[in-house]
Amino acid sequence: MSINFVxxxxxxxxxxxxxxxxxxxxxxxxxxxxxxxxxxxxxxxMTEVPPKDKSGYRLKDQALVNxxxxxxxxxxxxxxxxxIGMYAWEWDKxxxxxxxxxxxxxxxxxxxxxxxxxxxxxxxxxxxxVGVCExxxxxxxxxxxxxxxxxxxxxELPEEFKYAVAIAIEMDYKAIRSSPASPASAATGxxxxxxxxxxxxxxxxxxxxxxxxxxxxxxTACSIPIAIxxxxxxxARNGLLITPAFGPRxxxxxxxxxxxxxxxxxxxxxxxxxxxKCEKCAAHCPSKSIGFGGPTEKxxxxxxxxxxxxxxxxxxxxxxxxxxNNTDCASCIRTCPFNKPSGLLHDMVRWGINNARxxxxxxxxxxxxxxxxxxxxxxxxxxxxKSN
Numbered sequence: 001m002s003i004n005f006v007x008x009x010x011x012x013x014x015x016x017x018x019x020x021x022x023x024x025x026x027x028x029x030x031x032x033x034x035x036x037x038x039x040x041x042x043x044x045x046m047t048e049v050p051p052k053d054k055s056g057y058r059l060k061d062q063a064l065v066n067x068x069x070x071x072x073x074x075x076x077x078x079x080x081x082x083x084i085g086m087y088a089w090e091w092d093k094x095x096x097x098x099x100x101x102x103x104x105x106x107x108x109x110x111x112x113x114x115x116x117x118x119x120x121x122x123x124x125x126x127x128x129x130v131g132v133c134e135x136x137x138x139x140x141x142x143x144x145x146x147x148x149x150x151x152x153x154x155x156e157l158p159e160e161f162k163y164a165v166a167i168a169i170e171m172d173y174k175a176i177r178s179s180p181a182s183p184a185s186a187a188t189g190x191x192x193x194x195x196x197x198x199x200x201x202x203x204x205x206x207x208x209x210x211x212x213x214x215x216x217x218x219x220t221a222c223s224i225p226i227a228i229x230x231x232x233x234x235x236a237r238n239g240l241l242i243t244p245a246f247g248p249r250x251x252x253x254x255x256x257x258x259x260x261x262x263x264x265x266x267x268x269x270x271x272x273x274x275x276x277k278c279e280k281c282a283a284h285c286p287s288k289s290i291g292f293g294g295p296t297e298k299x300x301x302x303x304x305x306x307x308x309x310x311x312x313x314x315x316x317x318x319x320x321x322x323x324x325n326n327t328d329c330a331s332c333i334r335t336c337p338f339n340k341p342s343g344l345l346h347d348m349v350r351w352g353i354n355n356a357r358x359x360x361x362x363x364x365x366x367x368x369x370x371x372x373x374x375x376x377x378x379x380x381x382x383x384x385x386k387s388n
Contacts, residue, residue, distance in 0.1 A: 002269065002354045003244060009133065009266035010225030013235060015297055016307035020142035021222060024152050025302045027315035028079070029145045037316070044323040056181025056378030057326065065182050065327065068189030076196030078217025078253075081146025086200030089214045091207065105210025108260045115262040121205050122167055126198040128250065129168035129243060131230030131264045135161060135256065139229075140221040157220060161212065161256040163263070165202065166223070166230035168243060168250040169194045171333075173341050176249055177376040179330040180286060180321075188328060191251030192217065199253040211259040223252035231264035234271035238281040238290055238332035239313040242271045244350065247338030270354035271338070275311070277360050280373060281332040287321035289314040290332060335373035337364065 006012070023029060031041020051059040072078060076086040083089060108114050115132055122130040135157075144155045175187035195217050203215035214220070224241050227233060233243040240248040244267070282290040291311050299306055300314040322328045333339055340346040349366075352359045367373065 002351050004268045004354070005231075005265040006268050007266070009229030009231075010136070010139065010235070012266075013308045013310050015309045018138050018305065018307035020138060020140060021305050022143050022145075022152070023141040023155075023219075024143070024145035026145070027303045027319050029147065030303065031319075032147065032150050033145075040316075040320060040323055044319060047323075049326040056178055056183060060382075061182035061186075061378060062327075064186040065189055068186040068193060071193035072189065072196050072217070076193075076200065076217065077148065078196060078219050079192065080148045081144065082216055082219030083146070086196040087215050087217060087219065088200075091204055100208070103210075111260050111262045114260065118165060118202070118206070118259070118261060122165060122198065122202050125201040125205075126169065126194055127167045127202075128170040129232050129245065131166045131227070131232045132261045133164050133166065133226060133229035133231070133263045135164050135221075136225070136229060139225040144219060146219075155220065157214070157256065158212075160258045161214065163257050163259065163261045164221075164226050164230065165255040165257065165261070166227040166232055167195070167199055167202070167253045167255070168227065168232055168241075168246070169198065169253070170246050171249045171251060171330075173249065173339070174376075174381055176330050176334050176339070177374075178378040178381050179334045179375070180325050180327070181378045182327050183378050183381045184330045184334070185327040188251070188330060195251050195253035199255050203255045203257075206255065206257050206259055209259065211257055213259070214256040216254050216256065220256070221254065223254060226254050227252050228266060229263075231267050234268060235310055236271055236281075236336070236338075237275040237279065237311045238336060239311065240333065242336070242338050244269055245342060247340065248333045248336050249339050268354075269350070270357075273357060274337075274353050274360060278337060278364060280335045280337065280364070280367075284331055284335040284373065286325075286329060286331060287314075287317040289318040289321070331375075334375070337367045337373070340372065 031037040078087050119130045140157055141155045143152045145152050169191050171187040171191045175183040178184050199215035203213035206213035227241050233241045236242045242248050279292055282292050295309050295311050300312050303315040304312040
């Protein structure tokens with residue numbers, strides 16, 4: 001497909017003064033300190049969810065979700081604060097073979113080749129997409145709010161960390177099509193586990209080269225603007241990153257480092273203009289958290305950052321639906337026309353979105369006719385013939 005390289009990354013959406021975001025205002029943190037969100041927090045985080053005799057909500061579905069999250073929850077804990085396990089800022093050398101004597105460090109005479117090596121390593125460890133950018137400190141949290149501590153803490157990312165390696169992990173297409181049922185949630189959980197595995201190993205690889213590296217999931221900084229700066233995609237109406245290859249069907253991680261790298265250029269491939277006309281994610285959002293019409297600077301609540309022109313998501317409504325649904329939701333990913341597996345036809349459509357704006361309505365009509373964004377019963381994910 002056709003991709004345009006542009007000069008501006010995430011700052012293309014900046015229209016006012018943008019301050020660093022305080023992580024405690026993130027919707028997943030607010031139920032632990034915001035009095036108005038306490039009851040929602042109890043329902044979402046602390047209520048037992050018995051299996052139902054319903055496709056997508058049975059015990060095997062719930063077990064699939066919990067197993068998908070296991071590596072993240074046990075060995076990374078990025079969603080509750082990071083900084084340990086796979087996301088540790090420094091790793092002790094428990095066992096290494098071959099054992100490298102201390103003090104060895106590569107000479108970076110060719111940043112282009114070094115960057116290529118880092119990208120090859122990231123892909124080798126499991127990254128579906130990888131890009132590099134210089135760190136814009138506006139996207140780093142002003143303070144962090146680890147859920148395992150339940151209090152705000154200073155976010156002390158050292159100044160010598162100049163570069164970010166942005167990593168995207170593809171989620172399973174078939175599972176996401178069952179959203180808002182549990183197989184889609186399992187795809188999310190597996191994505192988080194793969195994030196930790198990939199970013200953690202890449203960070204340790206960089207340390208092995210003699211440089212510092214910090215692997216992060218949702219902690220430390222906002223992943224979407226960093227991924228935009230690193231040339232992985234564009235911002236969309238659903239508030240997510242849209243990538244050329246997988247649309248919004250990715251999870252994002254990053255590795256901060258002082259290793260000198262060559263930044264990638266940001267890209268555009270028609271997402272913004274297409275979102276202006278599409279509105280499918282807004283129409284099919286179960287919680288009505290996604291807005292119709294044009295982008296705006298307005299904030300729904302403190303979980304939105306100020307100073308940006310985009311479609312702000314009402315995260316309060318979104319999390320309320322998750323709590324009522326007894327699992328999370330990916331319907332805005334499922335219904336997005338960019339959420340397609342690769343193939344000649346789909347690649348031609350992506351080309352048309354970027355190069356033939358007059359085709360937008362026809363392409364949307366075709367998306368509806370072929371039913372790409374329609375919900376698929378979770379029984380089909382399991383290979384069963386039953387339906388809801």
